[in-house]
Amino acid sequence: MTGRRMPGHPTKDNSGRQPLVGRKDPLRTLDRALDRCVRGTFQFTQLVGEPGVGKTRLLVEVAEAGRKRGMVTLLGRASEFEQDAPLAAVAEALDDHLEHLGSKLADRLDESERRLLGGVFAGLATESHSEPVEIGALRYRLFRAVRTLVELLAESGGLVLVLDDVHWADESSVELLDHLLRHPPRGKVLIAVAYRPSQASPRLAAALGLAEGVRGVRVDVGPLSREEAEEFLGSEVNRSHRNWLYEASGGNPFYLEALSRMGSGKVPAPREATGDDMDILTEVPDTVRAALLLELTRLPDTAQLVARAAAVVGDEFEPASIAAAAVIEEDEALKALDELVARDVVRPESGARFRFRHPLVRHAAYASALAGWRVATHARAADFLRTRGAQAQALAHHVVRSASFGDMAAVAVLADAAAAVGSRAPATAAHWLSTALRLLPATPQTLATRLNLLVFLCMAHSISGQLRAGRDAAREVLALLPPEDWARRAGAARMCATTERMLGSPEAAKSVLMSELRRLPDPHMAEAAPLYLRLTVENMGTGDNPEAMRLLHELAAMELDPSTTYAAAALRPMPAYTAGDTTAALAYLDEAGRLMAQLEPAEIAPWLDITAWLCWAEIMVGRHDSALERLERTIEIARSSGQNYVVSYLYASKAFALGRLGRLTEAIALAEEATDMARLVDSGETLTMALTAQTLVLSWAGDYHAALRAGTEAGEVCGPSRVWWSVMARCARSLVLIYSRDVAAGRAAVEAACEEFESGARDETLLLVCLEAMAHAEATSDTPDAAKPLADRAERAGHRDNPVNTAVAWLVRAHATGGSDPAGSAALAARAAEAFAATGLRLEEGRARLRAGLSLVTAGERERGLAELATAAELFARCGARGLQAQAASAQRKLGQRVPVPRGRRPELPFGLSPREMDVARLVVEGRTNAQIAERLSLSLRTVETHLSHVFGKLGIPSRGGLGRLLAPYLDQP
Known part of the structure; x- marks a missing residue:
């Protein structure tokens, strides 16, 4: 058994430790306990919480805080595999720190007491008394000797004794804790323990109950809040990924970190997994996976069987369903569940239902089962649910994993399930539909069913942002549909064109639409309207304003239903605006607003991409408040209908409007979210728009460094093009240079953008x-x-x-x-x-x-x-x-x-710089690199970069070049 001192100054072992996030209240409580201890009062601190919640990390912080107060800090950890070793955790903590006590021990303890200690602590063993002793009737003498040992270690300046995972502590360790609580050591001693309450023995719980009161502090450690989890993950992880990680981990730092280290970087949404949602365990670090699997393999055989069956059944389960899935009697399942509850593998819920302690525990149980057994168990689970009258969406999870090719009943279940969840979970619907299509034989008799499934799949893929898959499904529909099925062909062509354009192929989008128009017997029939509307959008996007207006004129001569009439009206303001006819644009806006107000959300939902153009036109003519109201309604419809691909556009438009209204904090957050969503959609056009909005609002806020970075990326994504959003992206980047007063660098680029806005992609605003x-x-x-x-x-x-x-x-x-x-x-x-x-x-x-x-x-x-x-x-x-x-x-x-400078700033520093920011700026002017500055000031490289970003923002410059010019008058100040 080897003991160890708590880590102090950064070393190769702990220098990479991530800074502690959140936990302000627990740390404050622990600091107060340490302060009382330093004044000479024994303190006992309990950190209580579920596995992985951060108890160990808080123990490290306690020990570090003690070290800074000049106290000896020692750590021991109980182990599940060493429960037969007496006082194992205490021995691990103290062993390496006992040799120097020497004569002090001889003065305070007699030979028999030293012999007792030598049987437990290797650091005190000698040839004369190195044999281990049995902890029996002498244990209380041993406990008193250990208390004396603790007092000796505390004499130099105090002692922090940290014992982790004491729920696995052996009985003698529990008794020692009980003794120390009843007979507290004298001097500056703080003992801090951490344990899982559900796994603590009754004896341990009773002993720790003695710690309540003046000398004891209990800290219940819970999950991180969403904001703390975002800080924990850092800014490198985009907002959407952070949201997924938080939902999947429940805020548990251990699982949060494990999930964030997935090698692929791509994760399914919690409820919209597009593959086998149990495969997630293969992405977890080996240590996490091994620990979870080991916990399960130590269960009795029947308990393992029930755990695996429960993992198949679902997040929540009841005994009857487990018995059916595992093919055992219900009484036997109940006994196994008792064992699983006792081991804290599962936990009872209300209504005689149970749930795994954590989703990753379920994943581990699922992964531990053989593949063939899982297939059969899913089938049994589905059969059990059918007998209970479960809906299709409840059966789909099991049908996907158990149905065989040609099972038409399974195809029907999956189609019904997709229809039930399509609006709120389109990715899940797409997964079920894809499975149904794989099960469906390709025969003339099944063609109608295949077409229906493909049309639905195209919509599900597209509105969930899976653009390439949606385009491919639309192409397959067009290949299979009869030539005279004009309505469905028009819908498929419109969806195909939308995805082609979003994927960066506007000419391919136009080609699909024109091809379908040529197929129609009458170009003015109602089925042509979706094609005309889509073509209008394509021409507006590529700057062909005359063609867009011609197509709208064609639409005006057609008989349209109210929903399509609104769509046509919603497109008219922007071409009028870009033609310089603001009077007409305003009149068209009024008409489109009137028509939109008469429609139900379901009638607007098919035309959200068109509504986005309406909102943008409203912003361009200066109706910002009205545009924000319309954007709010449109975003709500997009969310409720699951059309994630259009939300990024709407957010970017809203960020621009908020920015011009001076609500920059809101605008920056919204633009960041728009960018995160656009990255998930994997559309260059969408990402360009979002990055452009982000560039503008960041530059208006004075964060020129970040704005220039976003603007540069936007330009790289869209490339050289005269398409409207490409021109807008180049314009935004050049404006950053102008706003930061680098006129020489920005003038040419802005002039070029202005020429485009005056002639090509006309935009007065x-x-x-x-x-x-x-x-x-x-x-x-x-x-x-x-x-x-x-x-x-x-x-x-x-x-x-x-x-x-x-x-x-x-x-x-x-x-x-x-x-x-x-x-x-x-x-x-x-x-x-x-x-x-x-x-x-x-x-x-x-x-x-x-x-x-x-x-x-x-x-x-x-x-x-x-x-x-x-x-x-x-x-x-x-x-x-x-x-x-x-x-x-x-x-x-x-x-x-x-x-006056902002509160908390030194008034003698320019531009509201903090002292540290001024130090960094001074070294930059001297010609030091970021790495040299980090070494000189004992900062991390990231901290230096953060300080520089703040400096650039406060001085209104985009890069290091202007620092010397602006700060020269102040650099001779102390």
Whole structure:
């Protein structure tokens, strides 16, 4: 038996330990216990919780906190396999720390007591008394000797004795704990134990009950919260994956970490697994899998059989179903369940039902069964459920795993089950439908059934984001459908085109649609409408505005049902807007809104991709509040109908609208979620849109470093193209450079984007956003004359029916005349600010007031200018626009105005930098690399990168290059 000291300073063994996440309340409680101990009071601390919940990690923190207080910190762990070794955990903790006690032991203990200790602690054994002793009548003398030993170890500065997994402790260890609680050691001693309450023996529970009161603290360790789990996983794991990991792990840190280390990085949704959901165990690290399997193999044979049968039956199970699945009597199953409950493998639920302790325990039980036995057991489970009148979706799980080829009854069950869950769990429906198709013989008699299943499968794949699989299913439908089945062919062609376009093949999308249109006997028949609508979207996306308008004209001559009439109306505003006819676009928006209000969600659901264009058009014409209301309703319909592939578009649109309204914190979170969802959909177009929204809102918030990273990725994803979202992506990236005042680097790219917005992918709103950003940058770079041509272009683009864009045009002119006519510039900027305030655009109002303040100061009206600058700074602070807030504060300081820094900051540091951020920035200016800075300041490389990201945001720059220029005046300060 070897003892060991608790780890102290980082070593090769513990330097990689992940920082503790959350647990503030338990740590505070434990710290108070340590403080009482340091004052000379014995303390006993219990950490109680289920396996893997983090008890051991908290014990490490307790020991580390004790070490920092100058206390000896020692750790022992009880083992399931050493329960016959007396005082095993205590011996493991103390052994290596006893040799130096020497004469102290001789002074305090007599020969017989030392002999007793030498029989347990190898570190005290000698040739004269190295034989082990039986722990019988002498045990109380031994316990007193151990208490003396503990007191001696605590004399130098205190002792923290940590004992883990004491639910496996041998009886003598339990008795020792009982003795120490009844006869506490003198001095600064804290004993901390951890155990699983459901596996603690009655004797241990009774003994630990003595710890309640002043000297004892019990900490019930529960799962991590969702926020703590996200911090635990880190920002490298995207939001959707983090959500899955949290749901699958239940917040248990051990399982959370195990699941996050899966080699493939791809995991099925908890309730929408597309394969055998028991295969998850093969992805778990070997140590986790081995531990779970070992726990099961130590069960009695019947208990193992029942555990395996229960794993087959489901998450929750009842004795009768287990007996049927295992082919045993119910009484026998009940006895085995008693054993499983006693071992904490399963736990009783309400209503005579049971559940495994954790999903991974079920996975282990399932994996331990032979494959052939599982097939038969699934069949028995399905038969049992049929006798109970279970619905198809309850049978499907077992049918998938037990049905054989040609089983038409199984095909019917799976089809019915898919229909029942298709709207809320499309991936699950797709899995069941795919299985049904594999079971279905390919004969003329089954063709109708196959087509029905394929159409349903195409929809299920597509709305769940499995685009390639959805496209392939749609192609198979088109290959099998009779030429005269126009309605179903149109639906399949529309779905195929949608997926082709989302997968980056717009020409293939158009080709499919045109091919189907040519098949129709009459191009104006009702079945042509879905094809025209889809073609309109394709042409809008590729910038062919005249063709989109022609197709809408064709639709106007057709007899359409209310749902399709709405879809056509929803597409009309955007082509009118991009043609420069804002008056018509506004009228079309009113009409589409009126029609949408008359429809039920089920009538809108088929046209959500079209509704996304309607929402975007509403944003472009300046109706942000109305657009947000429509987006909320559309997102709700998309979620309820399971159309995940369109939600990312909607989120990106909503993030853009929120950003312009100055609600940047909300916008950033939403854009991040849109990006995470787009990555799951695996569509370049979708990801481009989401990254573009993320780029814009991050740049408006002043996080230029992160914005530039997102914008660069967006450009790489979409590649060089004149498609509207590709132009928008390049525009967004170039705007980051302009906003960060790197005008030379950004000007050419923004100019190119502006030319596209004026001629090709016409977009008046984004054009004006670009022109204002450039004019602002030119004016603040003391080159106001360069902004004058921009003002002329802005006035040509601004439309009297769009008050937002009209105000932006005024602001561009205010930037351009700030030097030549500062009074006129200030008046024009103030006029723009009022217009922005009336439409709720706080961020734009702040930009206008910043310009008004600067122009007023130039005009000699210092006090009025300072008031406008203060208002601008306050608006930027409320919006979360750090870069612009820094610009306003800098202008105020130049005028001698004292600007308060955020609470907790040292006022002598510039730009609101923290002392550590200033240290990092200073070393960057000196030419040090991130690695050198990390070594110099004893920080991790990630921490240095985080500090630099904050520095870039506060200074309003995208990279290291501008640090020296901005910080030069401050670098000579201490």
